[in-house]
Amino acid sequence: MEKYRVWLAGAAAICVLFAMFALLKRPGAPSVREDEGGSSSTGASREPYAQSAWVEPPPAALDGGRQRLDPVAHAALQRQIHQALWTASGQTPPTGAAGPVGAPAGVTELSREYIQERIRADFKPMAIKCYEELLAREPDAGGRAVMEFTIVADEKLGALVEDSALGDGGTLTDPRFSTCLRESMSGVVFEAPPKGGKTTVRYPLIFSPGDDDAAAPSRSSR
Helix, strand or coil: CHHHHHHHHHHHHHHHHHHHHHHHCCCCCCEEEECCCCCEECCCCCCCCCCCCCCCCCCCCCCCCCEECCHHHHHHHHHHHHHHHHHHHCCCCCCCCCCCCCCCCCCCCCCHHHHHHHHHHHHHHHHHHHHHHHHHHCCCCCEEEEEEEEEEEECCCEEEEEEEEECCCCCCCCHHHHHHHHHHHCCEEECCCCCCEEEEEEEEEEEECCCCHHHCCCCCCC
């Protein structure tokens, strides 16, 4: 009986060791970070937005707290923001246009800080979700995706993306992943900026499966 107890204790210890080994070897969480030095806007300074900042996947629901509009409501809010920008500019929108008028020329640029904050808080969690779906199909997928989009905003109405696409220079070309990134940007109402405006942004992102510590970026900003 004593030998049997010793055998059980030894077997239990081995099981614990295997469990600890499995936990230590578990791959890290997928990550997405800005491609340092590769981002820009239509502003005169052309300063890059990227700061090589590490973003961890949020533990809560990825879309929690964001207001997502259907296409009709999105188009209605877009028209309201355009009208507010025309009013603020002191210009008169053209009459009799065949299609949407759009925002006026020469609108104030949205601040660099606002755009970077909105991308990190609102878009990057959704981009991680798209990437996790890609990893479910291709476990080793990783690389660069270049987002190009235009944000229009009003300090009272809020902000939204009116155009989004994947630009040149990316290495992740999976069609479903690309569609997910584009659709993640559409229909979402961002927090209103201190001052309204319009900005077109080119924003490269690096996606990594997270199981290679040597390839992980620094967590400190430059």
